[in-house]
Amino acid sequence: MSEVYDVLIIGGGAGGLSAGVYCGRGKMKTLVLEGSARTGGQCAKTNELENYPGIVESTGPALMDKFREHCDKFGVEFQRGMVSGLKMAEDGFTKEVTTKDGTVYQAKSVIVATGANPRILGIKGEREFTAKGVAYCATCDAEFFEDLDIIVVGSGNTAVEESVFLTKFVNSVRMVVLHDEGTMDADRTAQEQALANDKISFIWNSTVEEICGDELVNGVRIKNLKTGEITEHDTDGVFMFVGTVPNTEFLEGAVELNRGYIKVDDKMATSMPGVFGAGDVNDKWLRQVVTAAGDGAVAAVAAERYIAEEEHWSHSVLEAKEDRLVAFWNPLDKQSLELMSQLETQAEEHGLKVVTIDTYKSRNIADRYEIASIPTVIRFREGEALKRVETPSAEKLEELF
Incomplete structure (x- = not known):
């Protein structure tokens, strides 16, 4: 270690x-x-x-x-x-x-x-035919199913949106939906797009029991959740959109x-x-x-x-042998720019070194010392903050020396 x-x-x-x-x-x-x-x-x-x-x-x-x-x-x-x-x-x-x-x-x-x-549902044949007709990404794989007929499993926003996208490539999409007719998990806008698409049809109250095929997917067995009836459907691919x-x-x-x-x-x-x-x-x-x-x-x-x-x-402040003045500032801030010339002049008179921290670039350090406004100047000794002044005037700066 x-x-x-x-x-x-x-x-x-x-x-x-x-x-x-x-x-x-x-x-x-x-x-x-x-x-x-x-x-x-x-x-x-x-x-x-x-x-x-x-x-x-x-x-x-x-x-x-x-x-x-x-x-x-x-x-x-x-x-x-x-x-x-x-x-x-x-x-x-x-x-x-x-x-x-x-x-x-x-x-x-x-x-x-x-x-x-x-998310793997564990349907029989799902793992066996992954990348051989079973797919999980329409953007990645839609072209491989051009002019073919496919099944989509799921009815959330992703399933519906990806089904609409797939219709640009495939011949038809049949969505297998757990719920009663007309009920999907997707938001209303997505549902309306799917229902209005002539290439999309629905198999309601159903789940896929098995994905079938030889070297590639060629069908599915679908179970109706209300009747228990299992029917077989030919398909060239199955897209799984269940998260x-x-x-x-x-x-x-x-x-x-x-x-x-x-x-x-x-x-x-x-x-x-x-x-x-x-x-x-x-x-x-x-x-x-x-x-x-x-x-x-x-x-x-x-x-x-x-x-x-x-x-x-760490090198400039925490491990320093002498006191350090740390100016938390932003070079695009007018008050910060005005302060810096004053601070450097006064620090030189007192034999102190100034370390500047741009609060935009070094947010972690600024947050660590709870810098709420800029410019803020803190005097450090042996790595510990002794005193701070926020948006200081020239008189206020004197408190640090």
């Missing part, structure tokens, strides 16, 4: 590998912890991939191999491990990541890219979640300083390979800046 990584990435899918490329290229000591024998996440389980920009045609595994090769080029380390816990160390900076076998890793920052899995399950069990109580997904800001930062989220595990609108890769890039750059800011703060 003595080795401390700059960045530890949990998960080796598109988001994690993209983060690895950026971290490695940024000369950060980076480790990717992957629970599976093969990196690539959900994308590595996709047989055909046609919507990643610049890659006209490929397979998911082939694209993820390229991502991994790119990480290797920049010296990113890889290890197997299923993560069971994440916490902040006592120093308030280092993060500790524990795996199920008891190994503890230390890192200055962590990027969680553990993804989300489609996804994020892989975040180990984060309970560590970072803020929403329905199990990680809540992040525009820099992919979570509620724990120095911990970032990337990819399908985030609480977000679109879950695609390209958006996961984008998240990974943002998280990596944010992690790099977080580390630089924290190490600068």
Whole structure:
């Protein structure tokens, strides 16, 4: 546990590998912890991939191999491990990541890219025909069912919206709905769109009992929940839209979640300083390979800046032998600019050094000291805040000396 990584990435899918490329290229000591024998996440389980920009045609595994090769080029380390816990160390900076076998890793920052899995209902034939007629993403797979007849399982917003999208490609969509005729889980607007679409029909009060086929899906057995009658229907594919399950069990109580997904800001930062989220595990609108890769890039750059800011703060203020004046300011703020010239002049007269913190760029540090207004100046001694003044006048500044 003595080795401390700059960045530890949990998960080796598109988001994690993209983060690895950026971290490695940024000369950060980076480790990717992957629970599976093969990196690539959900994308590595996709047989055909046609919507990643610049890659006209490929397979998911082939694209993820390229991502991994790119990480290797920049010296990113890889290890197997299923993560069971994440916490902040006592120093308030280092993060500790524990795996199920008891190994503890230390890192200055962590990027969680553990993804989300489609909810599996456990229908007979569902796993057997996954990627062989059973699909979970219309945006990814619609083209492969062009001019064919398909079944959609589910009636929530995602199921209805994806069904409408699928009608641009397929010959027909039959939605299997648990509820009585006319009742769906989707909102009214989505329902109206589906009901008005000539290509969409409904099988009410029903569930799919079995997905049938030879090498590919060729039919389903459907059970009527009121009569118990089971009927057989020919189909070329089955799209399952019954939700996804994020892989975040180990984060309970560590970072803020929403329905199990990680809540992040525009820099992919979570509620724990120095911990970032990337990819399908985030609480977000679109879950695609390209958006996961984008998240990974943002998280990596944010992690790099977080580390630089924290190490600068520690070196310049917390470990300083002499007193420091820390000015929390914003260079775009007129009052901040006026204050800085006064502060530097007075500090020089008293033999003190001024450290500036841009509250927009260094939000973690500003929040740590509850900076509510700018400019705010705090005098530190041996890492402890002695006295502060907020939006000070020249006379008020004298109180710091």
